[in-house]
Amino acid sequence: MQRITYRAKASARGAKRRISYILRPSKRLLNTESNIVPAIASIKVTRFAKTKKLAQISSIALLSLPAESLTTMNNQVPAYDHVMLEKTLTIAAVPGDSTYFATDGFQHGFGYDLVRNYADELGVKVTLKAYADEEAALRALQSGDADMALTTASTQLKSQLNLSSINVSCGYDASLTKNGLHPKVSWTFNSANDPLSQKASYFLCDSIKLDNTQKLAAFYNQDLLKDAYSQDHFKTTLTEKLPDYQSSFEEQARNYNHDWELLVAMGYQESHLDANAVSPTGVRGIMMLTNNTAKAMGVSDRVDPYQSIGGGARYLEQMKTDFADVPKTDRIWFALAAYNMGPNAVKGIQRKLSAKGIDDKSWANIYAYLSDNKASNSRYGQAMHYVSNIRSYLETIKTATV
Incomplete structure (x- = not known):
């Protein structure tokens, strides 16, 4: 993490030096009074070139840094941009009946399958990072080690960590409880304004997708051996x-x-x-x-x-x-x-x-x-x-x- 942060700072300093060099006035223009008219035309061209170059440098700097370290212009890169750039959706999750099951190569689960469907719609692959408890998974999200979290964490814990979440049932919790699943299985994000979160909300709450979610809950019914x-x-x-x-x-x-x-x-x-x-x-x-x-x-x-x-x-x-x-x-x-x-x-x-x-x-x-x-x-x-x-x-x- 220290190495990533150092690279971010070094890249920012390098970009600043290059920007300063580009913005430095030309000595020839400042010291030559006989070329006033040509200089005016040159200044217009130079301003356009400087603006274009600055945009290029900013874009390169934004794309080359990890989302968790990027603070160019005091704006953090959205997790969505990071996911689409890397073509990978990294999720922090805690194993459980309602989230995912992974033993001896049998990796599946209600929450996990929903995440895979969302990733398919985005056109990216899924990488899952397992954590022992809800707080550890949420803090991994908070620190930038994951793009989203799949948990059954309480609303209180998510609020304490200043995170935003969406229940995968989109409010139809009864469809989960009748199948023995946790009613508060949720996807959690660092910000409700991040396109990754906004698109997830549309994905989960679309009427057709919601109907399929309820059918998937039936497949993962946990009540078969409960009596x-x-x-x-x-x-x-x-x-x-x-x-x-x-x-x-x-x-x-x-x-x-x-x-x-x-x-x-x-x-x-x-x-x-x-x-x-x-x-x-x-x-x-x-x-x-x-x-x-x-x-x-x-x-x-x-x-x-x-x-x-x-x-x-x-x-x-x-x-x-x-x-x-x-x-x-x-x-x-x-x-x-x-x-x-x-x-x-x-x-x-x-x-x-x-x-x-x-x-x-x-x-x-x-x-x-x-x-x-x-x-x-x-x-x-x-x-x-x-x-x-x-x-x-x-x-x-x-x-x-x-």
Whole structure:
């Protein structure tokens, strides 16, 4: 930080010296009375040149310094300008149910996904800096280490630090609480007048965006394992059944490049880890494979736990490959939806979104489409719950909260 500040001061002194040199009167003009008329014309040209040069120097100085150190003309560069110059939106955040989840490479979360959507609209990438508590994240924003903060900090704390914030629900807090999310998830900025803050407000409170925010909140529902029965059933199953199959999950995960706990979450969603499970439609085993899928994956015995887990792992890997053009953060949700309803169904939705100019590689947009059309297609509702449940089970397994 000292080096950055020194560069800022040195650059400012250098700019001042160059400006002083440009503004210094010409000795030839001051000492020669016989050239008065030509001098007047020269002065006009010189004034124009000086103004142009001064603007150039000021622009170079403004763009070359970090936002937190820049005080040229006593005006701090807006965070928006810094973000657009660097093509990066840096956020300070505290991990949590309503902000973001990042364990073993599974980086996602309600607040985080909203930030990614905002960054996409700005045409920049996201860099996330994690902090242990709300105050640390807000002070990082205040000091210029971040462009905005994603927290559930109190209004009192933000006021004490003289920061401005926007609730991501844009006042519709009930849409968050009904999904078990914190009602005061907010984006915080150094100034309400910064275009970064103003554009964020328009982004969050736009009627279409607000509707999609509420749908995204449903995907990140935190209430699935909150009731006593669900908690007890999940805990009992993992305690009593998982030890018999854990080595199979771990080995097949290595074989097909998966996180083994993701496969466990899928197994619980499919059969509650019951190797002999059979559905009315004829799917069987821990991973509930259809007869056709089992044959295609080389599975001869669907109720054999090792084969079933291997078949499911191999099929999931194929789904991930089918959606390799989707950003990694969202790819697993696409793959899970395809595992449940078939890859062609998901790609069909993508084509419809793309035709409307909507980003078809954003899971938030796919989920919104499923939600909007579930009444006319029951498979859409099933896929929504399938992916949401696995996400919830995975987070619970990794955080050991049950």
